[in-house]
Amino acid sequence: MKQIPNLFTLTNLFLGAVAIVFALQTQSVLIYTNDEFASSFNIPENLSVAALLLFFAAVVDFLDGFVARLFKATSEMGKQLDSLADVVSFGVAPGVIVYQLLRMSYAQEEMGLDVSIFLLLPAFLISCAAAYRLAKFNIDTTQQYGFKGVPTPAVGLLIASFPLILHFPSGFININEWLINKWFLYSVIIVVSWLMVSNLPLLALKFKNFSFKNNQPQFILIALGIVAVLLLRWLAIPVIFIAYIILSLLFKNKQST
Structure with missing residues (x-):
């Protein structure tokens, strides 16, 4: 029974590793016209599959903690293993996704297919920040009902949403051009890496009880999320993600850090 939570954690790591494989198999499709190299751009399915795998990894990541508490099988090894898995799934894999989106962004430009790898490597600052964030979290015992810095899985899911937004655009707002714009990326x-390593006081989505007064930001975030x-x-x-940051700052006095 004690190893069941670890199996969930390893499944998280496995899904993250497979997501990296899919992301690396991406082949971009560009169609150029004579209008100053205007192009239409298609995001390949493999990148979307990688993104979906990270969402599955997040579900498993949530379940491993739940199962550990259910079977009273929490341990120091489980804590360390969870962080190692998160580095892969929500650190390295999102870094690869951003790397590929940057590569596609440059590929739209004239001679962009010959872009220097040094212009793409900043994507892995996300991976480094994620590893630092997880290490800091492991040695900090004060983050039960509030975080210092944005949790790594939150950033991982934010990045994973980009290929899915491109593949399944909303009918209300079109931000596709932003998501394949190198300056936006x-x-x-810079922003998400700083958010992870900062000491910004942020909400932990844990309920102390079911009182609206004591859990007001959590209930507001859930309502906004559903809509x-x-x-x-x-x-x-x-x-x-943005609402989470704003609500955390607005209700920072309610957090116990």
Whole structure:
């Protein structure tokens, strides 16, 4: 029984590793016209499959903690194993996805297929920040009802939503051009990396009880999330992410860090 939670954790790691394989098999499709190299751009299915695998990994990541508490099988080894799995699934795999999106962004430009790898490597700052964030979390015993810095899985899911937004665009807002814009992607790298390693006080989505007064930001975030998913499809993920940051800052005095 004690090893059952670890099996869930290893499944998380396995899904992250497979996601990396799919992301690396991406082949971009570009169609050029004579209008100053204007192009239409298709995001390959393999990148979307990689993104979906990360969402499955997040579900398994949630379940391993639940199962550990259910079987009273929490352990220091399980904690360390969970962080190692998260580095792969929500650190390395999202870094590869951003790497590929950057590569596709440059590929739209004239001679972009010959882009220097040094212009693409900043994507892995996300992976480094994720590893640092997880190590810091493991030695900090004060983050039970509040986080210091954005949790790595939250950033991983934000990045994973990008290929899915491109593949299944919302009917309300079209941000596809942003998601394959190199400057937007570089900005995302800087912002999410800083958010992970910072000491910004953020909400842990744990309920102390079922009182609305004591869990107001959590209930608001859930309500916003449901509405966003119904209206925006995969674009709901970035909206929920931004709402999470804003609500955390607005209700920071209610957090116990």
